[in-house]
Amino acid sequence: AQSVTQPDIHITVSEGASLELRCNYSYGATPYLFWYVQSPGQGLQLLLKYFSGDTLVQGIKGFEAEFKRSQSSFNLRKPSVHWSDAAEYFCAVGDGNEKLTFGTGTRLTIIP
Amino acid sequence: NAGVMQNPRHLVRRRGQEARLRCSPMKGHSHVYWYRQLPEEGLKFMVYLQKENIIDESGMPKERFSAEFPKEGPSILRIQQVVRGDSAAYFCASSPRAGGGGQETQYFGPGTRLLVL
Numbered sequence: 001a002q003s004v005t006q007p008d009i010h011i012t013v014s015e016g017a018s019l020e021l022r023c024n025y026s027y028g029a030t031p032y033l034f035w036y037v038q039s040p041g042q043g044l045q046l047l048l049k050y051f052s053g054d055t056l057v058q059g060i061k062g063f064e065a066e067f068k069r070s071q072s073s074f075n076l077r078k079p080s081v082h083w084s085d086a087a088e089y090f091c092a093v094g095d096g097n098e099k100l101t102f103g104t105g106t107r108l109t110i111i112p
Numbered sequence: 113n114a115g116v117m118q119n120p121r122h123l124v125r126r127r128g129q130e131a132r133l134r135c136s137p138m139k140g141h142s143h144v145y146w147y148r149q150l151p152e153e154g155l156k157f158m159v160y161l162q163k164e165n166i167i168d169e170s171g172m173p174k175e176r177f178s179a180e181f182p183k184e185g186p187s188i189l190r191i192q193q194v195v196r197g198d199s200a201a202y203f204c205a206s207s208p209r210a211g212g213g214g215q216e217t218q219y220f221g222p223g224t225r226l227l228v229l
Binding site: 004006032036041042043044045046049051090092094095096097098099100101102103104105 | 115116118143145147152153154155156157160167168170171203205210211214215217218219220221222223
């Protein structure tokens with residue numbers, strides 16, 4: 001069965017600093033990988049997704065993620081965070097059909 | 113183009129009552145997914161429906177929970193005889209075609225926060 005691990009429950013970053021959120025997955029075949037962001041009291045918004053091809057994926061809001069098959073990782077990065085990036089971030093793996101399996105999320109706090 | 117709509121946004125029920133959660137997918141979307149988010153956890157898949165059909169309910173609890181997506185109207189997630197452990201956020205997502213766990217994107221609604229007293 002597929003699974004996703006987000007080892008960091010909470011991360012605090014200064015505004016303007018770089019960000020990397022970790023995600024490791026377990027899946028037997030080529031994975032479909034997603035990053036979603038959830039603002040307080042809101043639904044989830046898709047930041048980016050990886051299906052195949054270029055392992056560096058560009059998303060919205062200046063985010064990017066890199067798929068590394070050898071490390072079973074799909075880490076999310078942003079070179080310079082903004083206060084509005086404070087939210088909960090979820091990594092998810094798809095089975096290629098209909099089901100998404102989510103990690104437990106990483107809460108991002110931005111300090112001035 | 114309106115996004116996925118869910119209502120109510122907040123629902124309070126006493127133990128033993130019924131909870132009905134509604135989800136209107138995005139216009140043109142005929143595939144609906146329900147997820148549950150328990151406190152401090154990620155989202156867990158519950159059920160996947162197409163119009164008038166339940167395709168995958170492998171994540172649904174065996175008792176008290178049911179879902180439907182009729183030909184007309186919203187998708188409904190129904191929880192009978194609620195217990196405190198049902199307190200959670202319930203999210204609905206939709207996609208225009210099959211493959212929401214693959215090449216299709218699932219678009220999420222704002223969720224319904226259910227509190228069972």
